Amino acid sequence: MDVIRIERTPRLRKPTMIAAFQGWNDAGGAASLAANYLRAVTDAERFAVIDSEDFVDYQQTRPTVSLIDGSIRRIDWPETELFVAENNNLVVVVGTEPNLRWRGFATAIADLARKLDVQLVITLGALLADTPHTRPVPVSATGSEQSLIDDLGLTRSNYEGPTGIVGVLHDACAQAGLRSASLWAATPHYISATPNPRAAVAILERLAELVGTPGPSAELQRAASEYAVRVAAAIADDPDVLAYVEQLEEQSDAEDPPTGDQLAKDFERFLREQGGDASS
DSSP: OOSEEESSOOOOSSOEEEEEEESTTBGGGHHHHHHHHHHHHTTOEEEEEEOSTTTOOTTTSOOEEEEETTTEEEEEOOOEEEEEEGGGTEEEEEEEOOSSOHHHHHHHHHHHHHHTTOSEEEEEEEEEESOOTTSOOOEEEEESOHHHHHHHTOEEOOOOSOOOHHHHHHHHHHHTTOOEEEEEEEEEGGGTTSOOHHHHHHHHHHHHHHHOOOOOOHHHHHHHHHHHHHHHHHHTTOHHHHHHHHHHHHHHHHSOOOOHHHHHHHHHHHHHHHGGGOOO
């Protein structure tokens, strides 16, 4: 049985593939927000889907029930969807990190990317870090192939330790002879439950610099500004959090802007601290 169900054959010429997965890889929902923004702004259309049956533990990632016309019950199953924006020569993969059979899942995506003659696979992620919400969002850009690192000004990933679906996908890409890179935005850990459009904006800006994808819209920029205002209001009455934010601001202002190597080291430390729940 084919893992990926192709609904139509896209017309592309050496495209770029962008992938983001909800879950641990997606602190503040920043990575999936960025990927779904790209899908919307490029008018990308779904051309393929990965059925959840072989890859999802429904006790952990449950389907949802909805009503149609107030009476007909419909079950919506979790899916990984693949969209294509032919005018932008772009493939966007969005879904939730699977619970099962990661090798088969990642290999299926890499095999399809090879069939589509994808030239570069970029995964998006966001992690919780000791960074204040009042300062620019740090974004780490890493790769494992020297020519790609040289071409795009990336940092080599030297991480060793537990990994998740993003790391497995990069390995599958390497096995398939595909070049791949990874972008990770650092989000404040003290507001981890809040959707973070500022981090999504930072990811989109860095992605646009690397491969020329559309940058964030004025509407998304406005949402990022409103987010900062909401966070400030939420912590205004908590002196402990305010003091902690001031401490982070002082540390941030006292240091030079973080280099790619510094961000990568912070990211790798975070992964090790997460143990078996981490992804790279």
